[in-house]
Amino acid sequence: MRTKDDEKQKSIKNAVIKLILERGFHGTSISKIAKLAGISPATVYIYYENKEEMMRDIYEEYAYEVFEIIQKRVTSNLTGEQLIEIILYEYYYYIMRNRETFHFTEQFSNCPSLQKGCNTLKVPTSLNNILSSYKERGILIDYKNENIWALLIYPIKAIALNSTGYEISDKAILREMVTIIQNSLLL
Amino acid sequence: MRTKDDEKQKSIKNAVIKLILERGFHGTSISKIAKLAGISPATVYIYYENKEEMMRDIYEEYAYEVFEIIQKRVTSNLTGEQLIEIILYEYYYYIMRNRETFHFTEQFSNCPSLQKGCNTLKVPTSLNNILSSYKERGILIDYKNENIWALLIYPIKAIALNSTGYEISDKAILREMVTIIQNSLLL
Amino acid sequence: MRTKDDEKQKSIKNAVIKLILERGFHGTSISKIAKLAGISPATVYIYYENKEEMMRDIYEEYAYEVFEIIQKRVTSNLTGEQLIEIILYEYYYYIMRNRETFHFTEQFSNCPSLQKGCNTLKVPTSLNNILSSYKERGILIDYKNENIWALLIYPIKAIALNSTGYEISDKAILREMVTIIQNSLLL
Amino acid sequence: MRTKDDEKQKSIKNAVIKLILERGFHGTSISKIAKLAGISPATVYIYYENKEEMMRDIYEEYAYEVFEIIQKRVTSNLTGEQLIEIILYEYYYYIMRNRETFHFTEQFSNCPSLQKGCNTLKVPTSLNNILSSYKERGILIDYKNENIWALLIYPIKAIALNSTGYEISDKAILREMVTIIQNSLLL
DNA sequence: CATGAATGAGGTTTCATTCAT
DNA sequence: AATGAATGAAACCTCATTCAT
Incomplete structure (x- = not known):
């Protein structure tokens, strides 16, 4: 099996932060995040259970x-x-x-x-x-x-x-x- | 009628503020605003050109x-x-x-x-x-x-x-x- | 305003029944229903609150x-x-x-x-x-x-x-x- | 190993039947089956060519x-x-x-x-x-x-x-x- | 054999907005 | 002026399946 990719998670985080800053919360969608991170929207859900949990996790970090x-x-x-x-x-x-x-x-x-x-x-x-x-x-x-x-x-x-x-x-x-x-x- | 209009606009504003507080920006949609204000979604567009302009107007007030x-x-x-x-x-x-x-x-x-x-x-x-x-x-x-x-x-x-x-x-x-x-x- | 179209509701029902028969419940999606009924998926939600309620309504009929x-x-x-x-x-x-x-x-x-x-x-x-x-x-x-x-x-x-x-x-x-x-x- | 395989296949079957009853056909996905059976989704495909074949096999049994x-x-x-x-x-x-x-x-x-x-x-x-x-x-x-x-x-x-x-x-x-x-x- | 990661396709639903009355 | 109907686009999320280990 493939191993979870830390790079990928990092690029998700970066994408989230960039988009939030540019376009605010509403305007930051999973598909936009995925596109910017260079992965599939479905992949986001391997790293985070849902959008809310993703936001919270990045926030707390x-x-x-x-x-x-x-x-x-x-x-x-x-x-x-x-x-x-x-x-x-x-x-x-x-x-x-x-x-x-x-x-x-x-x-x-x-x-x-x-x-x-x-x-x-x-x-x-x-x-x-x-x-x-x-x-x-x-x-x-x-x-x-x-x-x-x-x-x-x-x-x-x-x-x-x-x-x-x-x-x-x-x-x-x-x-x-x-x-x-x-x-x-x-x- | 002048009075009626003002009342309607006021009820839109109240609805926006209530919804924003309760459910944040995403979660505050035109149709929810309209429902809470007791009017039709289409009516909102008589008072404001679009959602953004509506938000800005209320903000500045x-x-x-x-x-x-x-x-x-x-x-x-x-x-x-x-x-x-x-x-x-x-x-x-x-x-x-x-x-x-x-x-x-x-x-x-x-x-x-x-x-x-x-x-x-x-x-x-x-x-x-x-x-x-x-x-x-x-x-x-x-x-x-x-x-x-x-x-x-x-x-x-x-x-x-x-x-x-x-x-x-x-x-x-x-x-x-x-x-x-x-x-x-x-x- | 436009009035609700009985023809449209009827064509939704027909589409549902046809699809259910052909492809079973799983295989009958809102978008397939809409396509077969010649309307937009969003329009289905004007006539029924959600998929489950739609199915129940047609069933009981x-x-x-x-x-x-x-x-x-x-x-x-x-x-x-x-x-x-x-x-x-x-x-x-x-x-x-x-x-x-x-x-x-x-x-x-x-x-x-x-x-x-x-x-x-x-x-x-x-x-x-x-x-x-x-x-x-x-x-x-x-x-x-x-x-x-x-x-x-x-x-x-x-x-x-x-x-x-x-x-x-x-x-x-x-x-x-x-x-x-x-x-x-x-x- | 023969025994192990049979156990795994059995646990897949049990998971399928349990899920079908609880949540119907839609609601019974490969990943849910796998989770309930305690195996990986990919493993299901070692025992069955695809979902349809799996269902049929269990049905006929x-x-x-x-x-x-x-x-x-x-x-x-x-x-x-x-x-x-x-x-x-x-x-x-x-x-x-x-x-x-x-x-x-x-x-x-x-x-x-x-x-x-x-x-x-x-x-x-x-x-x-x-x-x-x-x-x-x-x-x-x-x-x-x-x-x-x-x-x-x-x-x-x-x-x-x-x-x-x-x-x-x-x-x-x-x-x-x-x-x-x-x-x-x-x- | 077995796995968790990965994904394109598609699911249901809601959105902001326009249309026709 | 006011409306509910209508919709293309997009939201979040799950799916069956394959990949790489």
Whole structure:
């Protein structure tokens, strides 16, 4: 028998992300995915039980990616300023480097019918542990974690999505935002 | 008859928003809309040229609504604290009161194919003028407007979307967020 | 608006019966039906909610037809011999005249998955009343109705389905069967 | 290995019959059969050339089973009453014991496309010989064999298929039917 | 012998839109 | 203006079968 082809699954994923970005969810059909991936529509169903499961699987693969990246760059011996700077920069440049997958996950998390049965995105515990450690050491103000993450992530999303494309002004905005967040969260 | 028409158009809009929330974009078809609105599919095409135009029209009607509401509550004789508190509270409770239309517009603004030909959401000039006025009077720190709005709006979105449903903890989170934003934006 | 076309519905029914007879249930697809009826597959769904409902509807239309025909020919002033002769002959020639619809209904009643939700065929009350009347008058032996119908109908089915096509021998067989049944059911 | 093969083929057959009963012909696919039989779809094609041949093979295996059973129980030294009683009872209880295979064969024999190339069911010669023997001895009335079999088999089918499930009334109906048939066929 | 991967063909159904009244 | 009928195109998915191991 033939063995399952990782390349093939990868090309399905790429096709999904490309199409979602270009044409949105409705506009991304199995046959279009298959055509772009260079396989038969029927083959998709060897790798995924149905369209919904396929979307969820790909979503969950990418949804946590950014947190994993951040996690790798963050350690407990950073200053508070460094901690915030790294998180914000990493998040910002992740979006810029991965506009496609980022848009994909954003669309997904705004579509209630797709999210059904799909764990809503949670910040990994280990990252919350780091926050706790900085709070205990009196570096980070003792705000609720929900609010801290809302401040670390969402404003960055806003400026990344509205990015002008002019590198100089983008950098200035990001630079300023880092300062604002540092001032608001550090003692 | 003028009245009749307006009623019909209104019932189309309501049907669209209800269906989008319940079943997402795919899952919202002309015939379902027509059935829910109590009219014939063909009648939809008397009011809108096609589906896309219909969606865009409804989107634009609701996208600015929240800013209009905020604008009405904001005047130049508020203290900085009041200004920020009002914007944040109004935005938060708008989302809570209008989850349906809010989700609709959020989905829309994340779907590239729908947004085509549809002005991306911009904060109205009058609101930017108010920011300028507070900056000039030395009340608001002179950050870039992009960043100020990113801070006034996006963290609130985050906490509104993650709302637990328990009023007490929701209120505490919101209360704290207001304080944080006040501290970070006011001199 | 266009009005629903009875001709169209009739041609759908004919197509269904023809195809079922030629190729069985599996082998009778909506698109084949539509092609044979000269309409679009989508149009079928204007007349029937889905395939199952379509099949059931057509089945129920024809399943009772034979009983209606028998009913019209049967009155209470017949002798016992005449009663049985008429029922058997009518049933036999109905099958011969309507092989297509008969086969259709037979297949249907043997397919458990199709019958689900479809009243199993029952002999109409009025016919049962006639049996009762003949029993009360001491013409028909007082057997259970289930058994009487099993004898009036099923052996005829057998010989109609195995019909050789040679009219002379077919007639002789039928003639003999009438005698047998008369002898077994009449006092 | 011989044993292994036979087991596999048997498990295919069981899967087919189970699925046919549960979900009808359409609804019984090679892959479902394979899954239920615990083998690969491709393996089915080692045992059968294609789906049609598989169905026919299984049909022919079971179609004659009931006659074989009857044959074993019938000998020439029975009285006429016993002969008829035994045939009717054996047939009835065969259906009750083997509803699955019985339904399978019934469906098959009503589906023209499946029957193609498949000998239509004929009563085995040896059983016809027995009828002849009883006729010659003046026990059985000299009706045509077609009619005798139509009376021995088809009314029983009717009452077995309409079985109420209440053993007492079922038994009474069967008991009565035996008497009727005995009276109508015996001198 | 046995397998899971692969697929073209086709299944049922819904879609956005137009037609005829 | 308003409608239900009508439809070509396309949606998702399964099928019987073959391929490569």
